[in-house]
Amino acid sequence: MIYPWHLSTWQIIQRAKQAGRLPHALLLSGEQGCGHEAFMATLEHSLLCSTPTAEGFACGHCRSCEVYQADAHPDSLWIKPAEDKTTISIDSVRELGRFLTLSISYSPVRVALISPAEGLNVNAANSLLKALEEPTPNTHLLLLSYQPGSLLPTIRSRCQHLRLPLPSTEMALAWLETQTLTHEPSALLSQALGRPLYAVTLDQGEQVTQQQVFMTQLAQVLNGQGSLPTFANSWQKYSRHEILDWLYVILQQHLKAHYGAGEPLNHPLSVWLSSCSSKQLWQLMQHWQALKPLADHPINQHIFIENMVAQWQLVKL
């Protein structure tokens, strides 16, 4: 099944499928922590099923579904980073080349998933271009990206792009109410910046506190009420990916709100960010993009943090 916030996208895809217009390559994008991987898997399963339901879901009992549920479907290929890695190697994409030459075994089509697509290194991305430029019959390539802007333009232009929406607060809260949680759902959702699956993860770990503390302290530094050297010491324990992820989501939220597409969520940096002009918000997003390559760079964590804070302070000078 799919999450309620995926229903409209599901229906768009099903209508395209029924009309015989489902693209060879589909790029789905959205924010992490919203269950988009599960949506991709449900879509893949439905495409592989021989007798899908009227709503387009896999039947669960045909031969193809049996093999899929046993996690042994020869017409399915997942391309993702190896364990403990963030990038997808060219060897994985070469495996796709071999997969595309095999005959189809149980399903009406073969399906390859690539997630996250921004994990493709340059060589892997160039290798994928060949598969995108010369579509194999009865084949669907499904790409999932959390940063579609960082993909090669040639990859983006060869895929049909569908943006998976962030759920409305009302929808996300209604879903969270059905989960067994320790913390209060609306507080969790606020700290997860509107991402319901991330809210559940926060409920189970210490991140909820860490993120809140980080944002509160950053707000204090930006308002001239806190000492950066002291806070920077305590921020050593956060991974750069975590910090960048927290900042990206709030920046994106405020940019959207600035253009009238939704309300910014309530968090410790709300007041500071709400007083930024659209130009200043875009500058912060540009700084974020410049910092992103440094996430895995061997520079000192102090330098990374001081650089980040200096850029945020400069924006309002």
Ligand SMILES: [Zn+2]
């Ligand atoms: Zn089936």
